[in-house]
Amino acid sequence: MTFFEMSDVSFHYDKGSRTVLRRFSLGLDKGESVGVLGQSGCGKSTLLRLISGLEEPVTGRIVIDGTTMVDARKFVNPELRGVGMVFQDYGLFPHLTVEQNIAFGLHRLSKKNRAARLGEMLELVKLQDYRRRYPHELSGGQQQRVAFARALAPEPALLLMDEPFSNLDANLRGEIRSELRQLLRAAEMTSILVTHDKEDADAICDRIVYMQANDEISQERNSS
Amino acid sequence: MNGFAWLRRLQRRSNTWMVISVIGALVALLPSLYILIGLFQKPNENWQHIQQFMLKDYALQSLWLVLGTGTLTVMIGVTLAWLVAAYEFPLRRLFSWAFVLPLAIPPYIAAYTYGSMLSYTGSVQVFMRNVLGWAPDQKYFDIMSMKGAIFVFTMFLFPYVYLITRSFFEKQSASFIENARLLGKNPLHIFFRVVLPLSQPAIMGGVSLVAFEVLNDFGVTKHFGIQSFTTAIFTTWFGMYDVDSAIRLAAWLMSVIIGVFLIERLLRKRKKYNASTSRTSPLSRRRLRGLPAWAACGFGAVIVSLSFLIPVLQLIVWAAWTYRDVLNAKFAELLVNTLSVSALSIVALMLHAVIAANVNRTGRSLFTLVLSKLISMGYSVPGAVLSIGVLAVFISFDEQLSGVYGWLGLGEGKLVLSMSLAMLIFAYVIRFLAVGYNAVEAGFEKTGNRYTEASRLLGFGMTRTFFKVDLPLIKGAVLTGCILTFMEIVKELPLTLLLRPFNFDTLATKAYQYASDEQIHQASVPSLFIIGVGMVSVFFYHWLGEKNSQ
The missing domain is CATH 1.10.3720.10 (MetI-like)
Structure with a gap:
């Protein structure tokens, strides 16, 4: 059964400007991890912004776990969609510490549960010793792990990742990829990874979708 | 299906923030609307008189003020901006922010300071008579005139042009200027054929701020006895007690302003275009030596003296005489x-x-x-x-x-x-x-x-x-x-x-x-307080700019 579905979604930024997406459709099963591959400028990041509600599609429909998030007459604001996102530049709040960043999205939990969940997440990404540091006091790899912990902490229905490895050294990448794959499996997380690097997608995702600029057809392929 | 798109849009956009800002915008618009409606109301008898005998003079006087000040602020502001941005000369760093200091002195304070200094009993003429034994013709000291007003406005408003143009020179013009230098053009040629045309939008942005300030002014023109549009509004309102005609005058002035405003916006748009297409590497300065270096330094010193040091020193002297009473x-x-x-x-x-x-x-x-x-x-x-x-x-x-x-x-x-x-x-x-x-x-x-x-x-x-x-x-x-x-x-x-x-x-x-009330010396104390606040703001602004550029 399809857990996430977007159908016939079209989008352009301003009136009269180039169409970024044209009648784009994509479906994911629960717990599935899909990689979206394409060159820069083909609308990969826009795809994630549409799913998360940061942009509004011109036409089309997006459904997550049976709830319509957007269609012709409905629009659910991003804070109510239960979608987690790891940004390319992480977007860690510079005025908050590591633990404040991770606990940021846990405002709906009680104080006790919040502390417990924070501890869990810190352990998961192995940053217990860095909880009181500020983002600028961390290495790139550590920052990235905080970004993952922050996105996963509120247990989102869907995790979106926008080129999460692009700021990492090549020798760190391999290690973090396999960590991430295990992490997503353990959490049975439904996720979409956007990247221009096929190796990233191969290492993490169950399935790969190719996207081309202005293309309405998406090719799909099962990876090993 | 599209018929419901507005509903979706409303869901996405409507929130308290939007509602507050809509109400705020409407309320802020009310006074201007009220004025503009005045244009369409039936004029009274008084208006006939104003239109026939005064309107043309008001408009012309305001126009001369704006044109004169505009031209001179461009000449001084752009020259100083170019000197500071493109050359290295003695005291350049000091000048680069000292040229902003005149903004701390409101033109009306400068107007009565200079007006009093240059009067028959003012410090300048007294010094000439008593120390130099020289009594020149009074006509050379007539600052309470159109020329005097333009002088005051120029000296205390040129920093608007200077600031905007300098930041344009420093941040956006480097690649063009360096190319021109490599192509073997001399500095004068570069200035007139490359720098000036390129910086036109920046200059216009600065000079339109100057124009708004001149049209906004009441203190200078009133003190110098010049019938500008603004003083005319005051006179009609408080002298003739004719609010309707005052509103009508205001409406005319406002139509002109809207025109200037639209032109400025159009020019700004071009400026944006310039900014996005050029590389933003800073301009490297050329070192001036010998006579040109000292000429640049001397020119800067004259401007800083006239636009800041002299009036402030004079105010301090007056304040020393009167602070006990005030x-x-x-x-x-x-x-x-x-x-x-x-x-x-x-x-x-x-x-x-x-x-x-x-x-x-x-x-x-x-x-x-x-x-x-x-x-x-x-x-x-x-x-x-x-x-x-x-x-x-x-x-x-x-x-x-x-x-x-x-x-x-x-x-x-x-x-x-x-x-x-x-x-x-x-x-x-x-x-x-x-x-x-x-x-x-x-x-x-x-x-x-x-x-x-x-x-x-x-x-x-x-x-x-x-x-x-x-x-x-x-x-x-x-x-x-x-x-x-x-x-x-x-x-x-x-x-x-x-x-x-x-x-x-x-x-x-x-x-x-x-x-x-002709108590110029007493005025110096509150004036110095105002200038003090202005200086703190200028220093803070400068400090912030330095911090950001690091």
């Missing part, structure tokens, strides 16, 4: 008045600015575009025009609320709002909103949308995101906005003069009152 309990009250009205206005203004800027950056649409244009418009409406509009709006509020006042036991038909400080605060907010708004907008631009988006995806709405994420990140920008508006409010004259409650004096109105 600094008393009454003066403390002036300070309290000035500070309290500024504080209240700044709070109201910055709230409005932050809300509007936050709405404007989250959803770009036609509405938000109009909103931001409206906000920047307030700065270009002259004080005299705005004050008539505000007064008219408040009096009609009072008429509407008359029943409520009766019910509250205040008495029927009383003027409550239009006699209160609320009216002045309201006017300050409209006039200086752009100053605060631009500061906040710059702060938002610097932090970008990433943190806000991250917060919303973690389940926080716009309001909680604002307090938890946005506000901590832009608090520096908010502080900058507060300081800049504080300086503007402290030195503001026409609005304060017209809209203050009875017997409510601020530093600016007191300085003006002393000066118009």
Whole structure:
């Protein structure tokens, strides 16, 4: 059964400007991890912004776990969609510490549960010793792990990742990829990874979708 | 299906922020609308007379003031900007911010300072007669004239042109200039054939600010006895007690301003285009040696002396003579008045600015575009025009609320709002909103949308995101906005003069009152306080610029 579905979604930024997406459709099963591959400028990041509600599609429909998030007459604001996102530049709040960043999205939990969940997440990404540091006091790899912990902490229905490895050294990448794959499996997380690097997608995702600029057809392929 | 798109849009956009900013924009628009409606009302007899005998003169005098000041500020501002940006010469670093200091001195204070200094009994002529034994013809000292007014405006407004043009030279012109240098062009050729044409939008941006300031002025033209549009509005209002004709004059002036405003916007658009296409590497300066170096230094020294040192030293001397009489309990009250009205206005203004800027950056649409244009418009409406509009709006509020006042036991038909400080605060907010708004907008631009988006995806709405994420990140920008508006409010004259409650004096109105009572020496004390506030703001602004460029 399809857990996430977007159908016939079209989008352009301003009136009269180039169409970024044209009648784009994509479906994911629960717990599935899909990689979206394409060159820069083909609308990969826009795809994630549409799913998360940061942009509004011109036409089309997006459904997550049976709830319509957007269609012709409905629009659910991003804070109510239960979608987690790891940004390319992480977007860690510079005025908050590591633990404040991770606990940021846990405002709906009680104080006790919040502390417990924070501890869990810190352990998961192995940053217990860095909880009181500020983002600028961390290495790139550590920052990235905080970004993952922050996105996963509120247990989102869907995790979106926008080129999460692009700021990492090549020798760190391999290690973090396999960590991430295990992490997503353990959490049975439904996720979409956007990247221009096929190796990233191969290492993490169950399935790969190719996207081309202005293309309405998406090719799909099962990876090993 | 598309018929429901507006519903979806409403779901996405409608929130308290949007509603507040819509109401704010409409309220801010009321005074200007009130004025413009005046154009379509039937004129009275008095207007025939004004139109026949005075209108042309008012318009011409204002035009000469704007043209004269505009031309001279461009010549001085651009030359100084080019010297500071492209050459290395003695005292350059000092000059680079000393050229901004004149902004700390409101032109009306400069006007009565120079007016008194150059009079028969003023320090200049006394020095010549008593020390040099030389009594030159009085005609050489006639500063209380059109030429004198242009001199004063030029000396104290050129920093607007200087600032905008310099930052353009430093940040955006490098690659063109370096190319021209490598192509073997001499400096003069580069300046006239490359630098000037390229910087035209920046220069126009600066000079239109100068034009708005000249049209806004009341103090200089009044003190020098020049019949400009603004003084004409005052005379018609308070001399002839003909509010209708005053509104009509204001409406005419406002139509001209809207024209200037639209032209300026068009030119700004081009400036944006320039900025996005050129590389932003800083310009490397050429070292001047020998005579050119000293000529540049000397020119800078003359400008700084005329536009800052001489008037400030003169004011300090006068203040030393009179401070014992002036600094008393009454003066403390002036300070309290000035500070309290500024504080209240700044709070109201910055709230409005932050809300509007936050709405404007989250959803770009036609509405938000109009909103931001409206906000920047307030700065270009002259004080005299705005004050008539505000007064008219408040009096009609009072008429509407008359029943409520009766019910509250205040008495029927009383003027409550239009006699209160609320009216002045309201006017300050409209006039200086752009100053605060631009500061906040710059702060938002610097932090970008990433943190806000991250917060919303973690389940926080716009309001909680604002307090938890946005506000901590832009608090520096908010502080900058507060300081800049504080300086503007402290030195503001026409609005304060017209809209203050009875017997409510601020530093600016007191300085003006002393000066118009021929108590120039006493005026120096409140003037120095105003200049002090201005200098603190200028230093802060400069420090912030340095910090950002590092």
